[in-house]
Structures are given as structure tokens and as C-alpha cells.
Amino acid sequence: MKNPFKYGTIVEDEFFTDRQIELQQIMQAMDSENHLILISPRRFGKSSLITKAVKLLKRPCIIVNLQQVVSAQDLATKLMKEAFKIYKWERIKHHMRHFRIVPTISTNPITDGVDLSFQPRVDTRILLEDVLLLLEHVSTPEHRLIVVLDEFQEIATIEKGLDRQLRAIMQAQQGLNYIFLGSQESMMMEIFEQKKSPFYNFGKLMRLAKIPYADFYDYLMSRMPRKDDNIAKDILTITDCHPYYTQQLASQVWELITYEQLSDNVVDEALDRLTQVHDLDFERLWQGFNRTDKYVMQALCKGENPQGTGSLPTSTVFSSLKRLTKTGYVIRANTYSIEDPFFKRWILQKQV
Ligand SMILES: Nc1ncnc2c1ncn2[C@@H]1O[C@H](COP(=O)(O)OP(=O)(O)OP(=O)(O)O)[C@@H](O)[C@H]1O
Ligand SMILES: [Mg+2]
Structure with a gap:
């Protein structure tokens, strides 16, 4: 007998449930020249949902997680490496003829894999343009490429001006779709909903809720x-x-x-x-909280509204809620709640 429940990795097939409406919405968005922005707190199922949609669409797809990207050059390199995984080398080589910055390419005869690197300190704007245009060119009308940028809110921390550079290139592209995933709602909203942001209104915005x-x-x-x-x-x-x-x-x-x-x-x-x-981890996490955060977490565990008790100024409680939501300990839907039910149990047992 095999455990029929699965957690921690992408779920597919019999482990995947519901999300029919969301799948429909994603597939419709991918069936256009538009891009998609999908926001939810951590571990709500963004990756699983996108994986399923891509499978149903039978479209080529590359995914880069911006949490693992350290520079603009690294982003360009990772995008190219992913492209090598799904397209034949001959085809990519053909489209690389126009590269202004030529990468060093080596093949691994054992795995048949292709490795690639760029000279350090090249002009990253040109580099990104070369790579993103290559993605556009390898994409075909019958098998339009989907490029997923996971944890996209990290764009702000990778390199100054990278968002502006990407947007300038992407806005002129055709024949492929971008999906931007993010788990920090406030930062994602700043990127896609603020008028002054380069990515303002760049695609269809979707929020993923819990499973009904x-x-x-x-x-x-x-x-x-x-x-x-x-x-x-x-x-x-x-x-x-x-x-x-x-x-x-x-x-x-x-x-x-x-x-x-x-x-x-x-x-x-x-x-x-x-x-x-998780006793030890919880102990360590708890020691890392300041007094206000502890107070707010305790109130939420007890089902109280931390803003309504009057023990602390509303503005102090509000900043704490904002901080705890950003770090993921608290989720905001209609109301605020503790994200991790096991941490909640631990706090109720040991700290209340
Ligand atoms: N449609 C679903 N049906 C059943 N379980 C699901 C579904 N979607 C997600 N899960 C559960 O949630 C877990 C996390 O899913 P997933 O990794 O897709 O989320 P995520 O939002 O991409 O997470 P992260 O923020 O860590 O990238 C899965 O391992 C699975 O246990
Ligand atoms: Mg994910």
C-alpha cells in the first residue's frame, strides 16, 4: 500500500485535485499574445498548477526561479541552459548566429548535455536582448514557447534596473508567453499594479486561493x-x-x-x-521574533484580532502584520491567520 498523499514537491496526476476554473483561465491566457501573473502565498500550488496547464496545452516551457539567480548575466545563462534542454542544439545554433556576445559552449559527451557561459562583465542589456530574442525565434506558431519566471518579486534584489531592461525587451516580443509567479503579494502588486513600475499592467493578474x-x-x-x-x-x-x-x-x-x-x-x-x-525549529523561530511580533502571533493563534485588543498602538500592530505577512508566517485572505498549523499548535502549547 502506498501513501496516497504527497507534499513538498509538484503534484501531478492522481495527487492533483480541483483547480478546474484556474486551469481554464490559464489555458485561455496562454492562447493569446498576453502574459500571466499568478500570485499566491508559498505552497498554495502555483508550480503544480502551471505544470499541469503546460502539460494539457502540450506546449514547450522553460522555468527559471529568480531566487536562484544572482545577476542579470546569470539570468541570461540560466534561460539559455533551459532552452538547451528542450530544443535541439542545431536549432539553437542557427538562431545564435546573431548573438553580439558569443558564449563559450561545451558539450558533455556522457550526458549529451550542453553547458554554456558568458565572459564576465559584458553589457548585460545586450546579453539579455540576445537571449530573449533567441527564445522568441525558437518559438513557433504551432508550439509557442512559455517562459515561466518563478519568485519574480526577486527581480528587485538581483540588479538595479534589471526590471526596466527586461520590460523594454519583452514588450516588443511576439509569439511566446511569459508567466510571472510570485509568493510575496505586496511586492508582486508593486511590480504589476503601480503606475510607475516598468511592469505596470503587463499581463493578466490571477490570485490563487486555497483548495475549496x-x-x-x-x-x-x-x-x-x-x-x-x-x-x-x-x-x-x-x-x-x-x-x-x-x-x-x-x-x-x-x-x-x-x-x-x-x-x-x-x-x-x-x-x-x-x-x-519541528520543536527545535519553532523554538529558534520564536526567539527570532520581536515582542510585537510575538504578541501578534499569540493573538492570531487564539483567534483574536490583534488590532482590536487595544494593548498596542494600531500602527505598531499593522507594521508587524505587514512584516509577518511578507516573511510568510501570516497569511492574509479576508482576515489574517497563521500560515503553519503546526507552528500554531506549538505556540498554543508553549507560549500562550
Ligand atoms: N491541486 C492540488 N491538489 C492537491 N494538492 C496540492 C495541489 N496543489 C498543491 N498541492 C499541495 O501543495 C504542495 C505545494 O505545491 P506547489 O509546490 O505546487 O506550490 P507552490 O505555490 O509552487 O509552492 P512554492 O511557494 O514553494 O513554490 C504540493 O506538494 C501538494 O502537497
Ligand atoms: Mg513553486
Whole structure:
């Protein structure tokens, strides 16, 4: 018997649920000359969703995570390396004839892979232009290329002016689609919604929410070894339908029932075990918070509105909420809530 729950990596096939409307919206956007901006907090399922959409569309796709990019030159290099993975060398070589900055290319005879590097300190504007135009040229009308830039909010930290350079090149391009993914909502909004930003209104903006309760409920019920609807309900109450944590908790519950034949308070036991595993990390995280952040986290854990208790000035609480949302400890939907249900349990057990 194999654990039917999966967390931490991209989920596909039988592990993937719901998102029908979002898939439709993404596929429609890709069926045009427009670009897409997809925003959600961490681990809501952006990568899984895009992977599924690309598969359904049967389109070539390259993905670069800007968190792993250290400079404009590095971005150009990584884009080229990804292009080498999906296009034949002969085809790329043909389009590289116009490169003003010629890279050094080596092939690995064992893996058949192609490696590439540029001279240091070249003009990055020209370099990016060469590379992005190459992507445009290898893309064909029948198999239009999709270029995904993950954690795009990092653009601001890589190199000054890089956003302006990219935008200047991209705005003249045709025949390919860009998808910009981001997990820091406020920064993504600054990039795509502020008039003075180079990427203002650059594409269709989509927000990814958690997975709807009814769908996740059915998903859990159909996979649990014991058909007890309290188990599914308890899991979803604790995780509040967060995709990653729901799968993680469900996976632990499944193990307790399957391998340890636990029958009572299974969800509670699973929650406790996962909380204990992270005890040291949580302790360290907690020590790193300042007093206001601790107060705000405690209030949210207890289900109180930290802005309504009157113990601290509203502006101080607001800055703390902003900070905690930016670092991902707090999620803002209609209201603010703690992102990690295990950290929440730990705080309630040890700090309240
Ligand atoms: N459609 C889905 N059905 C079931 N589970 C899902 C779905 N989407 C995401 N998950 C769960 O959430 C986890 C995180 O998904 P994914 O890595 O796609 O999210 P992400 O938003 O790209 O995360 P990150 O911010 O870390 O890049 C998955 O490993 C899986 O457990
Ligand atoms: Mg991702």
C-alpha cells in the first residue's frame, strides 16, 4: 500500500485535485499574445498548477526561479541552459548566429548535455536582448514557447534596473508567453499594479486561493483507509484547506491508521507528532521574533484580532502584520491567520 498523499514537491496526476476554473483561465491566457501573473502565498500550488496547464496545452516551457539567480548575466545563462534542454542544439545554433556576445559552449559527451557561459562583465542589456530574442525565434506558431519566471518579486534584489531592461525587451516580443509567479503579494502588486513600475499592467493578474473545502473533503475521504468523515473534517479544520499542510497532515494520519492501527484521536495524534518534529525549529523561530511580533502571533493563534485588543498602538500592530505577512508566517485572505498549523499548535502549547 502506498501513501496516497504527497507534499513538498509538484503534484501531478492522481495527487492533483480541483483547480478546474484556474486551469481554464490559464489555458485561455496562454492562447493569446498576453502574459500571466499568478500570485499566491508559498505552497498554495502555483508550480503544480502551471505544470499541469503546460502539460494539457502540450506546449514547450522553460522555468527559471529568480531566487536562484544572482545577476542579470546569470539570468541570461540560466534561460539559455533551459532552452538547451528542450530544443535541439542545431536549432539553437542557427538562431545564435546573431548573438553580439558569443558564449563559450561545451558539450558533455556522457550526458549529451550542453553547458554554456558568458565572459564576465559584458553589457548585460545586450546579453539579455540576445537571449530573449533567441527564445522568441525558437518559438513557433504551432508550439509557442512559455517562459515561466518563478519568485519574480526577486527581480528587485538581483540588479538595479534589471526590471526596466527586461520590460523594454519583452514588450516588443511576439509569439511566446511569459508567466510571472510570485509568493510575496505586496511586492508582486508593486511590480504589476503601480503606475510607475516598468511592469505596470503587463499581463493578466490571477490570485490563487486555497483548495475549496468540498473538493478537498472528497479528496481526503476517497483516500483514507477508514471512511470516517470526522477525520476529513478535523484535518480541514486544522489546516483551513491549505494545500500543502492538508496533504502533510493527511499523510501522517494515513500512516498512523495504516501502520500503527491507531483508532482514537488520530488527527490529534498526527498533529502532535508533526509539531514535535519541528520543536527545535519553532523554538529558534520564536526567539527570532520581536515582542510585537510575538504578541501578534499569540493573538492570531487564539483567534483574536490583534488590532482590536487595544494593548498596542494600531500602527505598531499593522507594521508587524505587514512584516509577518511578507516573511510568510501570516497569511492574509479576508482576515489574517497563521500560515503553519503546526507552528500554531506549538505556540498554543508553549507560549500562550
Ligand atoms: N491541486 C492540488 N491538489 C492537491 N494538492 C496540492 C495541489 N496543489 C498543491 N498541492 C499541495 O501543495 C504542495 C505545494 O505545491 P506547489 O509546490 O505546487 O506550490 P507552490 O505555490 O509552487 O509552492 P512554492 O511557494 O514553494 O513554490 C504540493 O506538494 C501538494 O502537497
Ligand atoms: Mg513553486
